[in-house]
Amino acid sequence: MSSPRSNKPKIVNGPGGYILQDVPHLIDYLPDLPTYPNPLQDNPAYSVVKQYFVHADDSVPEKVVVHKDGPRGVHFRRAGPRQKVYFESDEVHACIVTCGGLCPGLNTVIREIVSSLSYMYGVKRILGIDGGYRGFYAKNTIPLNSKVVNDIHKRGGTIIGTSRGGHDTNKIVDSIQDRGINQVYIIGGDGTQRGASVIFEEIRRRRLKVAVVGIPKTIDNDIPVIDKSFGFDTAVEEAQRAINAAHVEAESNENGIGFVKLMGRYSGYIAMYATLASRDVDCCLIPESPFYLEGEGGLFEFIERRLKDHGHMVIVLAEGAGQDLMCKSMESTPMDASGNKLLKDVGLWLSQSIKDHFKKNKMVMNLKYIDPTYMIRAVPSNASDNVYCTLLAQSAVHGAMAGYTGYTSGLVNGRQTYIPFYRITETQNNVVITDRMWARLLSSTNQPSFLGPKDTSEEKKELPETPLLDDGAVDIPPVTKEVTK
Ligand SMILES: Nc1ncnc2c1ncn2[C@@H]1O[C@H](COP(=O)(O)OP(=O)(O)O)[C@@H](O)[C@H]1O
Numbered sequence: 094m095s096s097p098r099s100n101k102p103k104i105v106n107g108p109g110g111y112i113l114q115d116v117p118h119l120i121d122y123l124p125d126l127p128t129y130p131n132p133l134q135d136n137p138a139y140s141v142v143k144q145y146f147v148h149a150d151d152s153v154p155e156k157v158v159v160h161k162d163g164p165r166g167v168h169f170r171r172a173g174p175r176q177k178v179y180f181e182s183d184e185v186h187a188c189i190v191t192c193g194g195l196c197p198g199l200n201t202v203i204r205e206i207v208s209s210l211s212y213m214y215g216v217k218r219i220l221g222i223d224g225g226y227r228g229f230y231a232k233n234t235i236p237l238n239s240k241v242v243n244d245i246h247k248r249g250g251t252i253i254g255t256s257r258g259g260h261d262t263n264k265i266v267d268s269i270q271d272r273g274i275n276q277v278y279i280i281g282g283d284g285t286q287r288g289a290s291v292i293f294e295e296i297r298r299r300r301l302k303v304a305v306v307g308i309p310k311t312i313d314n315d316i317p318v319i320d321k322s323f324g325f326d327t328a329v330e331e332a333q334r335a336i337n338a339a340h341v342e343a344e345s346n347e348n349g350i351g352f353v354k355l356m357g358r359y360s361g362y363i364a365m366y367a368t369l370a371s372r373d374v375d376c377c378l379i380p381e382s383p384f385y386l387e388g389e390g391g392l393f394e395f396i397e398r399r400l401k402d403h404g405h406m407v408i409v410l411a412e413g414a415g416q417d418l419m420c421k422s423m424e425s426t427p428m429d430a431s432g433n434k435l436l437k438d439v440g441l442w443l444s445q446s447i448k449d450h451f452k453k454n455k456m457v458m459n460l461k462y463i464d465p466t467y468m469i470r471a472v473p474s475n476a477s478d479n480v481y482c483t484l485l486a487q488s489a490v491h492g493a494m495a496g497y498t499g500y501t502s503g504l505v506n507g508r509q510t511y512i513p514f515y516r517i518t519e520t521q522n523n524v525v526i527t528d529r530m531w532a533r534l535l536s537s538t539n540q541p542s543f544l545g546p547k548d549t550s551e552e553k554k555e556l557p558e559t560p561l562l563d564d565g566a567v568d569i570p571p572v573t574k575e576v577t578k
């Protein structure tokens with residue numbers, strides 16, 4: 094048996110510095126697969142659409158801001174239905190699994206994968222894998238059809254369950270092979286996509302006709318390349334309720350402080366966007382922006398000043414912020430089942446530190462601590478996230494039917510694309526505190542940056558003046574992408 098052609102990334106170079114970071118295809122290692130006409134061509138809803146099928150050469154640029162003479166840069170394959178498919182409807186046996194933490198919209202994605210497979214492609218066999226990766230080998234499966242998923246988008250959580258840990262590649266692929274599954278839809282965050290990538294590698298090594306598709310899920314918005322993750326809007330919206338309550342409490346008490354802790358292990362996007370959306374927040378603390386408590390320019394000094402000027406204030410804290418202040422040695426931090434660091438509760442610690450500071454200095458202060466962390470991710474997705482989930486799911490299904498595999502379905506510059514796994518797993522999306530978006534936040538809250546002149550000048554020194562394109566010519570720090578366009 095000859096080995097698969099190549100495990101190397103598929104890169105296509107074109108004129109003007111055009112680069113296509115392409116995704117694998119089943120024919121890369123199964124070259125003789127037959128094709129079939131796409132059943133959508135007979136579907137009355139689509140047959141009237143002009144150019145419904147995506148052209149093979151369509152691609153989407155990773156960066157839309159370019160310089161006049163700059164290279165065209167990195168592109169991704171445009172998602173959507175293809176004229177030819179590599180699976181017959183009766184042949185498809187699909188499965189869906191959700192892994193990692195919850196996120197609004199999980200049920201919508203499940204619903205829309207099932208609907209797309211059954212309504213668009215006439216697929217009848219779809220399984221839900223119960224409880225994350227370990228469900229492949231340690232639990233039962235849940236048969237899914239349009240009836241079962243009919244109104245699940247109105248509920249938070251995931252009807253097929255989720256878990257951390259339990260990723261055993263061989264057992265998972267054995268289970269896929271034994272059950273005769275040939276399309277695997279894997280919904281989850283950075284850890285999940287890493288897991289999907291190794292499942293895909295093993296499937297390719299075994300030369301199975303199985304498409305492996307990732308759908309990015311992250312409440313923290315820490316997945317690179319994509320514009321933003323589904324459920325993020327909903328989470329930001331839900332966070333407003335906590336911030337509003339914090340503001341009401343703060344306003345009504347003498348020297349009131351409303352203190353809200355939000356999610357965000359390594360990426361402070363939820364805190365940043367919730368702050369920008371609210372306008373009631375006086376200080377936003379995120380993992381990417383170090384801060385200190387005591388002395389000139391510190392947090393305590395700022396709180397005292399803001400209370401003196403306004404009589405109340407609201408602080409929003411991302412759970413990953415200030416961890417270094419709380420526990421000096423992070424080496425001994427325990428891990429969760431997936432290998433993520435288990436964070437200490439910085440919210441409780443910081444609110445107590447603020448209380449202690451005011452008590453020590455005999456100043457009146459009323460702090461109300463609100464921790465809505467799980468509430469913001471357990472809600473059903475809002476209207477715009479529901480639309481987003483639908484498009485993501487449809488794109489994922491079109492790609493698998495067209496024989497693409499080893500990809501994550503994602504929105505890039507407002508367009509649905511297929512992104513190779515390595516681009517999703519190689520870096521993390523973080524708030525860049527030297528970017529304009531963080532500056533916008535600082536100017537909206539008027540909080541100190543907590544950076545000395547030395548910190549900013551050193552950061553600036555490393556940044557190229559115009560970091561526009563990943564053309565290899567400039568060393569751009571990982572992930573400088575803003576969420577909004
Ligand atoms: N490097 C990895 N290789 C294989 N599986 C992984 C890897 N990292 C995480 N996983 C698996 O992915 C699943 C979800 O990961 P986790 O980090 O908990 O959540 P998320 O995907 O939301 O980031 C878990 O079942 C975990 O075992």
Ligand SMILES: O=P(O)(O)OC[C@H]1O[C@](O)(COP(=O)(O)O)[C@@H](O)[C@@H]1O
Nearest residue numbers: 193194282310311312313356357358
């Ligand atoms: O308590 P759990 O379920 O482990 O989840 C907590 C973590 O989940 C998150 O929401 C993100 O998790 P994911 O990586 O699974 O998306 C973090 O913000 C938070 O630290």
Ligand SMILES: [Mg+2]
Nearest residue numbers: 193282283284
């Ligand atoms: Mg994660």
